[in-house]
Amino acid sequence: MMDIGPIQLIAFAFERTDRFKGEIIKELNDLRKRGVIRVLDLLFVMKDEQGNVMSFQDSQLSAEEEREMGNVLTALLGLDGGATAEGQAASEALAMAEAEYGLTMGDIQALADQIEPGQAAAMLLVEHGWATGFRDALLDAGGRMVAQGFLTPQVIMMVGREIQAVAEAEAAIEMAHAVKGAAILDALATMVEAEAVKEAAIEEAVETVVAAELVKTAAVADAVRTLIVAGMIEEAAAEEAVATLLAAGLLEAAAVEHAEGVIAQAEAVAAAAGTKDDDSTSMGEPA
Incomplete structure (x- = not known):
């Protein structure tokens, strides 16, 4: 069985299909070359107006790894007409790799159902090799992943506003304490003078x-x-x-x-x- 690092599934939806210029693949290849991620499977899925599914797939798996895992996303999403031995092997490999990380089978299959006719979606399955040792250390210590995901710009802005509000509140409290302290010192000085x-x-x-x-x-x-x-x-x-x-x-x-x-x-x-x-x-x- 393959020793796979933490796996992440990223899905993107496209409401139209006439604006692709090749920039997505270019940026993805740059990440591959730098060794930031390893693409286990890339699946581009598009539905025509009649609901027919057309797809494009890519992977960084070696020939031996492909034979062992098969087309992971295709099997997980059920786009190959049903479960196969390769799909089962892939599921087992992913289960070993995830160890309660990431999405369930039901979550992944639900993503394909969200693609509407005339729209497209890109699904990227990547391995974070840099985090393998970190994940193993967490598991050895009895830890488990309870949440993961990307933050949207809106969330970051919201968090930024909350942090700013907290900072302003802390500054106001410090100022109040300073004023109170100064008042106490003034009172003590007045008492001493008296x-x-x-x-x-x-x-x-x-x-x-x-x-x-x-x-x-x-x-x-x-x-x-x-x-x-x-x-x-x-x-x-x-x-x-x-x-x-x-x-x-x-x-x-x-x-x-x-x-x-x-x-x-x-x-x-x-x-x-x-x-x-x-x-x-x-x-x-x-x-």
């Missing part, structure tokens, strides 16, 4: 309160000094007055402690200066 303003305001308020307390403390201290100078209170009673003002909250303890520290430091400096003067006087007396 927190900064809030912190600055708090710091300014604290500084204002501290300054106010210092002013208040200075004012109270000035008032106490004024009372002492005026003789309205004794200097010895100044400490009691300060304690009273602290209890009333009119003076800050920290300010008083700071003032006491300054006074203590001044007294220490004065004491040190007095001691130095005494030493100088003693040294100046005659022995």
